[in-house]
Amino acid sequence: MASTWRTRKADQKTNLAKRRSPNIAEVSIPTHFRCPISLELMKDPVTVSTGITYDRQSIETWLDMGNTTCPVTNQDLEVEDLIPNHSIRRMIQDWCVANHSYGIERIPTPKIPVTPAQASEILSGIAAASRRGETTKCRELAVKVKAFAKESERNRRCFMSHGAGRALAASFSAFAAGPLENSKTGVLEDILSALVFMHPLDEETAWHIGSPESLDSIVLILKCGDLAGRLGAVLVVKELVSANGEWVEVMANTKGLIEALVKLIKEPIFPQATKASLVATYYMVNSDVERMASRFVDLGLVPVLLEILVDSEKSMCEKALAVLSGLLSCEEGREKAYEHALTMPVLVKKMFRVSDMATEFVVSALWKLCKNYNEEEAEEGGRRGESLVEALQVGAFQKLLLLLQVGCSGSAKEKATDLLKLLNGYRGRAECIDTMDFKGLKRPF
Known part of the structure; x- marks a missing residue:
């Protein structure tokens, strides 16, 4: 019985709310409150020399596009001719207040x-x-x-x-x-x-x-x-x-x-x-200034970038990958990357998860890490050899194949092909793991 009473009470409140808040679509905006260009409610009405009132943003955009005439009268205009129409603006604000129950918010008073x-x-x-x-x-x-x-x-x-x-x-x-x-x-x-x-x-x-x-x-x-x-x-x-x-x-x-x-x-x-x-660093690292990348590496930037890549948003990831790829152009940068447990897992994981630009930086970074690989070092258990095996384990081979299938830029395609040739000879030495789950990997700090 109590449950039925509460249900009826809730229905009554809902119906009352509906009666008090009509749909905003039911409100008709007066014609003289609409901008002749956008046909939307004017927020900052200004009157031009021809006597026509427009919304400031619309008429300024019109003039910025190279137009020099009034859209309504076709007479010549100058941007200095825009005079705030305070009377119309106050009328619009009063109309907004009167129709607040319809969901219409009062336009703020624009600053001069x-x-x-x-x-x-x-x-x-x-x-x-x-x-x-x-x-x-x-x-x-x-x-x-x-x-x-x-x-x-x-x-x-x-x-x-x-x-x-x-x-x-x-x-x-x-x-x-x-x-x-x-x-x-x-x-x-x-x-x-x-x-x-x-x-x-x-x-x-x-x-x-x-x-x-x-x-x-x-x-x-x-x-x-x-x-x-x-x-x-x-x-x-x-x-x-x-x-x-x-x-x-x-x-x-x-x-x-x-x-x-x-x-x-x-x-x-x-x-x-x-x-x-990061953007400033990118331009400096990729400049012709000798040993520029090494100076950034010596300051410990490689592990910091890898940490940024773990859980940052798209724009930050793109910039971090761009800088990291530049740092891997020098031997010191590659050595720091070989030493870090997150390097291969994070790079491979980000190959398709960020953007096309990020994908190209990932391929470039992987290519720089693997291009100097040689069999002697692999047999001796060198870092580059270990990195190739790790790349196979975290699914780099499969993702590179997929990248070639879905398409990429010429530079990325060439590097991806080189990487596949390098990795193909060692596919039997490593078992691929699920690249979606790196939770078990221990960080070195």
């Missing part, structure tokens, strides 16, 4: 975008403050640049078009010159945090931020700056080395920079910082 005049004034202020050595004023303006750029893509583009990257980099270089006092560290960190939003860096910006004094300050921030400062520093380093190969040698000759990058990978502060460190 930065104007070209404001951007120019802020950047001029940064230049003047850096010339006078006014750290407090420069910090205040750099924080303002970051806040505006973070707020919207439109603001970021506005600052970029007025040379924000060059202004910030020149200011950083000015404060980095001379003895680095504690009072300077804060302004340098704030400038870097703002500069992160001004990518890609042009040649003049890179020249300022890549000066010896600037790089020394960046290394110091990477090692002992605050979290935001360290993130900004590593993002700038990544941008430099990925934009131009000439900067790799400059970075390699900057005392303490490589150690700082490795530390960020070993002791992560943010996933974004770790990924930026």
Whole structure:
């Protein structure tokens, strides 16, 4: 009896909820609240010089595509002609509140975008403050640049078009010159945090931020700056080395920079910082600078990368595999990989589990580990021979065959074919185990 009563009570509550919350599809959005371009409810209505009101994002996208006319009247337009329509926006907000029971959320009041005049004034202020050595004023303006750029893509583009990257980099270089006092560290960190939003860096910006004094300050921030400062520093380093190969040698000759990058990978502060460190490391390891890979290996990066591969998400795995493949190009890197119990199991396991890009890095890494194999060493129980046997045990042969069947790039196909030839002669020496289960494998730490 009690059970029946509770069931009826629950049904009554459900029916009442249905009556109070009609389907949102039943609500008809007034025509004058819809953007003429997207036909969606306007969130930031702006009126152009022709008198037509659009949603800001839609009309700016229209203009960014190279269009110079009003979509409705076909008259000429300029982006400066966009005037916020506060009356329509308040009417839309009132309508949203009135229809809240239908599941419609009130649109937030949009923030006013930065104007070209404001951007120019802020950047001029940064230049003047850096010339006078006014750290407090420069910090205040750099924080303002970051806040505006973070707020919207439109603001970021506005600052970029007025040379924000060059202004910030020149200011950083000015404060980095001379003895680095504690009072300077804060302004340098704030400038870097703002500069992160001004990518890609042009040649003049890179020249300022890549000066010896600037790089020394960046290394110091990477090692002992605050979290935001360290993130900004590593993002700038990544941008430099990925934009131009000439900067790799400059970075390699900057005392303490490589150690700082490795530390960020070993002791992560943010996933974004770790990924930026891995990308910067990738470009440096795969450069023509002599013994670059060996320097990273000597700092203990190989076992760290293998640990990252165990349970990281797709993007992190791709970057870790890219760096690992580069480190295996040197003898020291391969020796460290041979010594690690996770090397073969993790590489083979990741062959099809991440992405096509990751698969190519896996094949490249396996090929580098096995290509110098020779029978004498195998008979003597050498590390390379042991690695080949282990690769067979964890199912590398079967996965490589499958890879050739499903298809891959020319480079990966060539390496996979070479690996199969190497492994084929030793198939009788090892029994394949299930590559899906490596729980029983002991780690060396």
